Amino acid sequence: MMSQSNKTNDFAYNEHLPVMVDEVIEYLSPKANEVFVDGTLGMGGHSIRILQKLGSKGLLVGIDRDEKSLAQATERLSDYSHQCHLVHQDFRFIDEVLLGLNIHKVDGILLDLGISSFQLDNPGRGFSLRQAGPLDMRMDQNAPISAYDLINSLSEKEIIAILKEFGEERWANRIARNIVAERSKQPIEYTDELTKIVLKAVPMKGKPQRIHPATRTFQAFRIAVNRELETLEVVIDKCISHLKSKGRLGIISFHSLEDRIVKNKFKMFERANLVRCLVKKPLRPTEEESTINPRARSARFRIIERI
């Protein structure tokens, strides 16, 4: 559906450093011969560490809905190819993936939500508000709807709803009004155009100090394009039904909307006596990790164990 001209970009991406990897290993505690799922394979950073613990008779199922990321991870995990199945799929279909591999229950599942540096740092993917690129934002490049489609075709009211619901954006009305005004002149095609529209819409005194004023708008459209929150709601239930007794599910989230869903779902399953929450409050990265890897700064890690 994307009808943009091609503003191509050469890119160099930073290596994606896995977030809170020591905590993931400590709490998910993978052991020799076990079966694990990494639902957000990315560059395989967490998977490598898990595979080392599973040993040659263990098995890791790696899922990613981004084919390019999957190809990168496949190369990176080539030494472990006999120990893993890497699958191009949305993790919301984890049950189909496991069924296809004839696996019913697993010892551990990891979801490290959001996007990787590989995706963020490629301006051609349209995730970054700091680099010009097409308004794409699809994790799965076969998906039919891009950010371009939403921004250029939704009503002002629908854009306001996206900005409020998925970005908690205080200036949603003004930003949506400006988007509609600009697109009436010509379609909004590039990330830098969207950034400028937001900068013009947000009053000086309302500009957030800690984050770029367009951060919430980009987050909101990315969540809408990839239907991230509804996918998360669905997958948690499925993960729990696929855990063995004492099997563990760990989820790393990067903003409060995701963390709220994880927290509420985990509490609900704890009240139903199906799981035990292993931490009362989400674990946070150490100062040291946040300094080395600023992307880790907002990470929150929650873990449950199946009863």
Ligand SMILES: C[S@@+](CC[C@H](N)C(=O)[O-])C[C@H]1O[C@@H](n2cnc3c(N)ncnc32)[C@H](O)[C@@H]1O
């Ligand atoms: C933060 S990165 C994971 C990085 C990975 N843990 C590593 O260490 O390299 C998130 C990855 O999950 C993928 N992803 C996000 N949502 C997904 C979903 N619903 N289904 C499958 N993959 C998803 C993204 O495409 C991205 O590659």
